[in-house]
Structures are given as structure tokens and as C-alpha cells.
Amino acid sequence: MTVFDARRWSLRQRIAALCVVVGVVLGVLGVFAVLTGANTNRHLDDVLDRVGPMRAAGETLNTALVDQETGVRGYAITGGMDNLRPYQKGLAEETEQLARIERLLRPGDEEIRTALVDVRSRAVTWRAEVAEPVIQAAGSGNLEKARQLVEQADTRDFDQLRASVERMQGHIQTLRTESATAARDSSSTMVAIQIAAAAIIVLAGALLLFLLDRLVSRPIVELANQVREVAAGDYDRHIASPNGSPDLVALSADIDRMRQQIASELAEVRTARGQVEWVNQQLQSQAEELTRSNRDLEQFAYVASHDLQEPLRKVASFCQLLQRRYAGQLDDRADQYIAFAVDGAQRMQRLINDLLAFSRIGRLTSGFTEVDLAKVLGEVRSQLEQRAGESAEITWSEMPTVEGEEPLLTTLFVNLIGNSLKFRRPDVPPVVRITAEREAGEWRVNVRDNGIGIEAEFADKVFVIFQRLHARDAYEGTGIGLAIVKKIVEYHGGRIWLDVDVPEGASIWFTLPVLPGTESLESTGELVGNER
Template identity: 45%
Template sequence: MPADEKLARPPASSRAGRWSAQSWFALLLAAMAVLLCLSAVAGAVALQHTAEVSNRLVDRISPARVEGERLESSLLDQESGVRGFVLTGKEEFLEPYLEGQVAQLQAAARIRQLNPGRRLRELEELERLAAEWRGRHAEPMIVLTRTEGPDMVTQARTEESKESFDAVRGALDAYNAAWSRQREAARADLTAARVTRDTVFIVIIGALLLAVVAMAVLLRLVVFRPLDRLSAASRRVTGGDFSHHVDTGGPADLAELARDMEAMRGRIVAELEETRRSQRLLAERAEELKRSNTELEQFAYVASHDLQEPLRKVASFTQMLEQRYADQLDDRARQYIAFAVDGAKRMQELINELLTFSRVGRITRDPVTFGLGDVVAAALRNLSAAIEDAGAEVEVGDLPVISGDRSQFVMLWQNLIGNAVKFRHPDRAPVIRIEAWREGPEWCVSVADNGIGIDARFAEKIFIIFQRLHTRDAYPGTGIGLAICRKIVEYHHGRIWLDTDHTGGTRFVVALPAADEPPAGGEPVPVSAGEGESAPAT
């Protein structure tokens, strides 16, 4: 990623950028709660007003109108009772008059109870006119009829009573008409209250629906759309488009997440660029290594031909000199010739060992799976003459199946077994034991002998090229064998070490990756070595 590349950031000045998604949700929930409370209050007020109007109509105005009709009926009963008594003089005709007075009092009291302060003036005027009719006309005619008989009540007196009661009747009609108008007005108020109530609820429902839609749109614009942009940007980045900037805007927490993702994208781009640079460098190193290997191959060719040819000539012509002029050479000259021939041969041997060491890991073959017992058997065949001369006994246990370069493993075991034969104890015949066991994902193979042993101080030194613990006169060799062994084992991703706890000789342990997984029971699979019995020297 270029050094001057800047992470995209949402504008910090927007309100959405100052508030988090949680704050927006809390705000919208609070707004919805306030709207619901206002709607509940408005609905309650509308319902209460409707109930009040309905209660006033049902509980006060309508009963008062009914009591007005009872009041009218009681007054009419009084008038008809007086008229019947005056005409007939019979006392039973006065019962409606007396009962009407009681009913009048009850109706007036009920009206005052239902509507205190309402229509009291009209009621009092009606009661005054009724009392005046009774006092000036009804009661005197009743007394006159009782004392002097019905015939004494004149027509003129009856007409005066009728005119007086007509005034009562007019006041009564006006009173009832007023209550009728008030009842109709209350009914109109009730209808208006119901219309208002229905309108309020319709408005509440519409406001709630509109609020839900507005909140959904607001959430979509403020929260969900930035979240969708963030998801799309993250999918593009995870899909491999590392050049795409992660820029969403929106709430503060989403913007912060976008900044974190942008920073992560920047780190990925930087690490990807670093990886590509490392790959280019690795390719360059591989090309250099390839050239070096080519040069090594050329050097190996030169070493195996151009360097060894002069050595062979030196040895050959020196031996020819010894043969042709044998009778002219003294013992000192023959010794010098022997030194020259031996030096040339040792130089040839050293060159061959160096070539072998350089080829390990450089000249590669496809790995194959093979039984380690067969490889050990091949190494024993190559060493059969040395084993027979030393009178050595080789015991080979069950060995596993491994994967690798078969020829290199033959060289490995040939070096280890050859060292066991070479560095034998002078007082006893060599006994060499080769065993194997499983330790986790590795096979461990040991080569133990009863030879002169190796001091634990030199456990690492012996694997370094050209390192010798003994003089060439005591034990011949080039000092490269164990270095070749370590290189072969490490090339196959294994380990080799000297077992410093072993006594009575030398014990090398080689750990190699198993060619297959162990069975479910956890025990290693027994494998045949091909040389399962003790292999005596031939």
C-alpha cells in the first residue's frame, strides 16, 4: 500500500456521524413512546368527553324530561279530578286530585335532584301558577261543592278555573318544550362527541402508521443503508478487491467499524505487498540457487574428472617408477613412493566423499515408500567383506516402512553400520543391534554397538564435516561420514543424535516422519523389516 494512502472516513460533522446506531434506536424508541403517550392522552380525552356527554343525556336530561312528563300528568290529574268532583259531588273523583299533588311534589323534587340549578326558574314559575290555581279556584270550588252541592258552582266560576289552569298548562308546555330542546341539543352534542372521538382515533392510527413509516425510512437511511454499504465493502475486500476503500458514513459506531476495517484493509494491502516483495526476492534467490547448483554440478564434474585425473597419473607413474627402478631404489625411496601413492589415493577418496556430501539434497528424486529393513539389508551386503573380516554380528529388529530417497538411506545405514564395525573394541567381537519404535508422529531407529564409544563432550562435534576424534593411523577415514548422515536425515525432515546415556559402546538414534498415521488404537502397525532375524557376518 502506498505510504500516502489515507483511510476513508465518514464526515464527522453529520448528526448520523455523531450518534451511534444504539443512540438512533433509543431516539426512535423514545419518539415512538412519546407518540404513543400523546395518542393515549388524546384518545382518553375524546373518550372521556363522549362519556360525559352521554352520561349527561342519559342520566340527567332524559330522566328530567321523563319527570317533566310525570309533572304534566300529575297536574292534568289534579284538574280532571277537580272538574269531576264539581260536576258530580262524589268524593272518589277527588282521588286523582290528591294523588296528583303528591306526584307533583315527587316529580319536582326528582327534577331538582337530577339537574340542580337548571330550569329552576321555569319550575318555580310553574309551581307558583299551579299553587295559584289550586288556591284561587280548585280549593274554593271543592269547599263550595262539599257544603252547598255541585249546582252552586256557576259556569262563570268554572270558566275562570279553566282559564287559570290554561296558564298552568301553557307554562307546563313551555317547560317541557325547553327540556325537549335541551335533550335534542344533548343528542347533537353526543353525536358531535362521537364524531370527534372517531376522528381522533383515525388521526391517531394514521399518525402511528406515518410514524412507523417515517421511522423505518429514517432507520433505512441512517442505519441500514450504511450497514449495507459496509457489508458490501467487506464482501468486496474479502473477495480479493483490496484496493476498494471501506467508507460507509452513518452512525458513529458503524463509522468506527468502517475505519477499523479500512485500517485492516490497509494492513492487508501492506502485508500483501510485503509478501509479493518477499516472493519476488525468493524467486530471485531461487534463481541464484539454481545458478549455484549449476556451478556446483560443473564443479563436481571438474572434481570427478579434471581433479582426479592428475591424481591417478601421479599414483600410476609413481608406481611405474617403483616397478622399473626397483633394483636402484633403497628403502627410503620406496617409503617416499608409498607416501606419494597413499596421499594420491586419500585425495581421491576425499574428493569422492566431498562429491557425495554435495549431492545430498541437491540431486533430488521423487520420494518412494519402502521397507527400511530392505535398505539395511542392502547396506549389510555392501559391507559384507568388512563385517566378515571383523567377525561382527548384526542383529536387526522389525523396522518400519518410510518414504524418501532409497539410495540415500542405503548410504545412511552403510555409514552408521560401517562406523560401528570400524570403531570396534580390540578385546571383543563387534555386536551391532538395529531396533525401531514409534514415538508420536515419528519412527525412531537406533544403531547400537559395543565398540570404543564416544565421549558425550563430542556429541555435536562429530557431525561437523572434517571433524575427527582419532588419528588417521589409528582409524582411517575422511571425517565426512557422520556429516553426510546428518545431511541425509535433515533432508528427509528428521533428526539424528548421539545417545549420551548409552554405555558400553556407541548408540545413534535416527527419528524420521512416519509414512502413515497410527491406527485408531494408538499402537504402531507392526511392519516387517525384511531382515527380521539376526544377521550374522558373512
């Protein structure tokens, strides 16, 4: 490939080459136009500033010579000085006009210069042979002699003088005609240059339009038609390179590569979509199976809890009856066995009740309403009043109003605060602090105490059902309380976690969605509940 291989030139290179050629041609024409204009101006200046004044000076010179002759004749007849003034004035005018013509002459005006010399010579001769003798005779008072000299003078001398002036005027007129013709020729050349420049510009514009149509417009239309077919869904349609500039050929190749890539990715997407649909079907089947299993499991737990209630009541009732009726009548070992049976039956009842409560969360619902958490905490305080005793301190800050089921939220705080009261440190009055803060679109509620705390390694385990961290004889309970709390929080669209960075006690955080239209709390840190 060489720079002169125009077929491989890009559209920009072709337009640039066209502009350069047109610019060079117009530049050359511009130079000619400048030179022609200067020549025209020179000839016009020559006609107006030199030839015209020179011709006018010749006319004035001719008039001055006639005035001299008239003055001489009048002076010879009358002898009055008034008649001599035309001669004197004509002589001065002659001198001035001859000098003016001589100043306007240029080196090339040889014919005019020769004629001017002849005029000056003949004028001097006429004055010497005719005018001066007549003036001298009339001035001495000899008018008769003066008249005789005038009558004897050969008029051919003066006629030849005037003829010489006419010849000079003819040469001046010829010069004027030549200058005017040259000026007209220059003007015609200027017009021709302008027409040529306009024609070149028109041709360049037409050529540019032709190039744009052939190298850009038509190939773009052809390329656009092919792209539309691909956009309509025919991704296997090959995009052929149009007959245009190398730029468009490269563009069409790039578009075809993009089409191939899109077709390849689309095939992969279709394959992946088929796989996703298959996986979705499997997941849907598994979800339906899981839903059915959960429903069956909840139904089983509910039914089992109800079915176990009656026999457990009977066992507990008869064991308590034996304990009351035969207490002290049997040996100590028998009393111990009966106490074990009563305790086991009661624990089984509590376990079944907690399991029944767990299974009811989210299954038996009364619908969400606006719940004031401050009011809920007041009710919880009343429920736990006996368990808290006189030494416990339960406080909370300004609490928000949320959307939820009030019974479930009450159960949530009963379990959290109840755990704080249960897992207290020996000989240390329990302190429970409840706070709330807003973060983005949720309320973050914290329940913190000064109890024995929870190790970080059990941060997730404590929320699993039936998980206990302590022996049954150390702390009573079924191990389902925090599992119920977690299920209630998740049922309300929140999340719950254990804060393991507190120096003492336990700190549990959970979130609840912000009620739409609820502003931030008006005040924080103000205790609205306090129990000791």
C-alpha cells in the first residue's frame, strides 16, 4: 500500500485531498486575480491620473497659443496694453502646460516627448519671427510697421505650430486608448478568474456531494438495512461490507464481529435460560415439597401438642394426687420418685406449650396494626413485676410506633426481658435497658442487661430451638424462648443478632421496619418506664 493508492484512502483523506487541490487551484487563481487587479488599477490610474491630465494640458496649451496670436494682432492694431494681456497670459499658460506635460511623461512615452519638443521648438520660432517683432514695433509706437509685420507674417508657421500640438494630442489620445483597452482587458481577465473560481467551487461541491453519496450515504443505507434485519432477530445474517470508504468497510466488519459476539452470547443466554428454567422448575417443586412438609410439620406439632396435653394433665394430676394423699405414708424413696414424676410432667407441659406457641407464629395471625412499643413495654413490665422483684431496674428510652401484631411483640419483649431477669449475676440487682434508634428505613432496638452474658462462640446457637447453654438445674426453661423471639422478628420483616462487643452482660439487637410517614423520635434518652 502506498500513499498514492487512492482506492485505499479513507473518506477523511479523500476530502482532505479534494480540499487541498481546490485550495491550490483557488490560490493560484487568487494570485492571478491579485496581479490582474493590480494591473487594472495601474491602467485606470494611468488613464485618470496621467493621460487625462496630459490631454487636458494639451487642450489648454492649444488655447494658450491661440490667445497669444490674438493678443499680438490686437496689440498691433490698437497699440493698447489691454490687447497685449492675452498674449502675456497665453505665454505664461503655455510655459505651465508644457512643464505639466513634461512632468507627466514616462520613459516609454517617446512619441509624445518628441511631439512636445517639436511644439516647444515651433512656439519659440513663431515668437522670435512674428510675435516679438510685432510687439517691439507696436511698443515703439510704430503701429503701421507692426500691422505690416502682421500682414507679412506667414500664417503657415502658426498653423504648423497648432498642427504640432494636434499631433501631440493624437499621441496622447492613442496612449489613453491603449491604457483604457488594457484596463478593460484586465477587468475581463478578473471576471474570467472569478467565473473560473466559482466554477471550481461548484465542481468541487458537486464532487464532494458525489463522494459523500457514493462513499457514505449509499453504503450507510445498505449497512443500515442489514443492521435492521439483524435487529429484527436474524442474528445469523452476515453483514456484508458495502462498497464505500475504508472507514465504512472497517465499521461494517466491526458491526459483523459484534453481531457474531451477540449471536454467540445469545446462544449461551438461551442455553443458560433453559438451564435456569429447569432449575426453577426443580426449585419450584422443592419449594412446594418444602411448603407441604412445613405445613405437615406444623400441623403435626399443633396436633401433637393438643393430643399430648390431655394425657399429660392426667399424669400430672394423678401424680400430684398421690403426692398429697400418700405423702409421709411411704418411704422417702417413694416420695422422691413421685416428686420426679410430678416435675417431669410439669416440664413436659411447659415444653409442649412453648412448642405450640412457636408453631402458631405466622400461622395464626390477627393482621398487622400500628403498635406503640412504649405501651407494649408497660404491659410487659406488669407481667414481669412479680419475677423482677423490688431490686430489678427496667428502663427504656423513647420508643417508636411500628406496624405488627401486638401479642407477638409483647411475647418478644417478655422473652427478652425475662431472660435478662433470669440470667442475673448472684447478689447483683438486675438492670435491663431498652433503647431504639432509626437507621435508614428500619428501627434498631437494643435490649441490654448486666447479667452473666453470652459467650461470642454461642452468638448463633442461642437462637436455635431447644438449645440450652446451661444445665437445667441451674436455670429453668425449655430452650425455645430466643427461637420464638427470632421467629417473631423475622415474621415482622426484621433481623436479630447478639452484640458480642459489650464489656458485661448480654446485648441483643433486632430491627423492625419503619412505619411509612413516621418521623424520627422526638427525644431520646428520656426514660418513660422505670421499675425497681
